Amino acid sequence: EVQLVESGGGLVQPGGSLRLSCAASGFTFSSYAMSWVRQAPGKGLEWVSAISGSGGSTYYADSVKGRFTISRDNSKNTLYLQMNSLRAEDTAVYYCAKRRLGGIAVAGPQDYWGQGTLVTVSS
Amino acid sequence: EIVLTQSPGTLSLSPGERATLSCRASQSVSSSYLAWYQQKPGQAPRLLIYGASSRATGIPDRFSGSGSGTDFTLTISRLEPEDFAVYYCQQYGSSPPTWTFGQGTKVEIK
Numbered sequence: 001e002v003q004l005v006e007s008g009g010g011l012v013q014p015g016g017s018l019r020l021s022c023a024a025s026g027f028t029f030s031s032y033a034m035s036w037v038r039q040a041p042g043k044g045l046e047w048v049s050a051i052s053g054s055g056g057s058t059y060y061a062d063s064v065k066g067r068f069t070i071s072r073d074n075s076k077n078t079l080y081l082q083m084n085s086l087r088a089e090d091t092a093v094y095y096c097a098k099r100r101l102g103g104i105a106v107a108g109p110q111d112y113w114g115q116g117t118l119v120t121v122s123s
Numbered sequence: 124e125i126v127l128t129q130s131p132g133t134l135s136l137s138p139g140e141r142a143t144l145s146c147r148a149s150q151s152v153s154s155s156y157l158a159w160y161q162q163k164p165g166q167a168p169r170l171l172i173y174g175a176s177s178r179a180t181g182i183p184d185r186f187s188g189s190g191s192g193t194d195f196t197l198t199i200s201r202l203e204p205e206d207f208a209v210y211y212c213q214q215y216g217s218s219p220p221t222w223t224f225g226q227g228t229k230v231e232i233k
Binding site for chain 2: 033035037044045046047050059061095097100105106107108109110111113114115116
């Protein structure tokens with residue numbers, strides 16, 4: 001059974017940093033591109049970042065480019081999101097999600113999602 | 124950047140009725156790159172449809188997707204109590220990979 005479990009969320013002050021983790025199990029983690037998608041309270045979904053299965057290719061939404069860094073440790077089956085220079089508008093539930101198909105491609109829909117971790121940026 | 128506009132914002136229907144949700148793109152989208160998700164309160168999104176019309180694993184056949192170009196539709200043939208939720212369309216590009224969501228349509232019990 002595919003499982004994605006996020007952790008690392010919490011309350012942080014504006015300008016602060018936080019690192020989110022997503023522990024994956026039930027599939028060959030290194031074979032799948034992964035994404036982070038966020039949802040501000042009461043709002044819709046916003047794609048944040050994606051990474052290829054090997055970790056060699058990374059992509060970011062303009063809203064987080066230069067502040068967030070996505071990475072993965074395939075030996076630990078874990079996805080990360082390092083978030084720096086956090087702003088109030090980064091407050092959201094952050095979901096990690098698995099690409100539906102494996103392989104070298106990154107684009108595509110996500111078929112499994114974690115339950116999310118809440119990040120609150122406030123003084 | 125492609126913008127997805129979903130309508131209506133809220134759909135009030137009774138169980139057993141048919142639901143028709145619209146997703147309109149600001150420019151033409153490859154049908155292969157359009158998906159639909161369901162999200163219930165406090166839960167993660169669930170993939171329903173990919174490639175505009177293919178049902179994801181385990182999705183009941185009362186859910187169907189159609190459309191091409193700039194106009195896409197999600198149809199729920201007969202609403203079950205568990206179908207009342209928010210539905211999002213998603214478009215994904217490949218060069219470079221990016222994803223865009225519509226703002227969502229809430230299907231509520233009338």
